[in-house]
Amino acid sequence: MVSPGGHFSPWIADLGLRIERIDNAGVRARLPRSARIQRPGGVVxxxxxxxxxxTLLVLALSEALGRKPSMATVSLTTNFMRAAVDCDVIAEARPLKLGRSTVFGEVVFYADGDDKPVGQATAVFAVLPDDAAAKFTRVGTPAGG
Structure with a gap:
């Protein structure tokens, strides 16, 4: 999966996220049921x-901004409300506030076929300057350093 500012880590592809809708109002995606992301008993x-x-908030916020900047997660707060067991998980990600250098978003998770949330997350991202990627050779390592 290609991120707006480059590439997501390869293990993000292992989640198997499937985008069902993406527009400036947000992203709806499916996290397919998989033994790789379940605890014993089938709990996601x-x-x-x-x-x-x-991942989905980067996509949703980029779409809402109308451009594809590199972003860095400043904070991510997740609340788990109940277990999602032996099911796909549906994620609804949406922007909350768009600033020039900081953006905010929310994701609500549902067990497929159920309208009661299983979890919710809010996040803040720093919108990086367009030349930010050129300043680093590896994550956290300045070029030439």
């Missing part, structure tokens, strides 16, 4: 939901 792992939230 919180780590998978948090990775999905971060």
């Amino acid at each position: 792992m919180g780590q998978a939901l948090m990775a999905a939230a971060d």
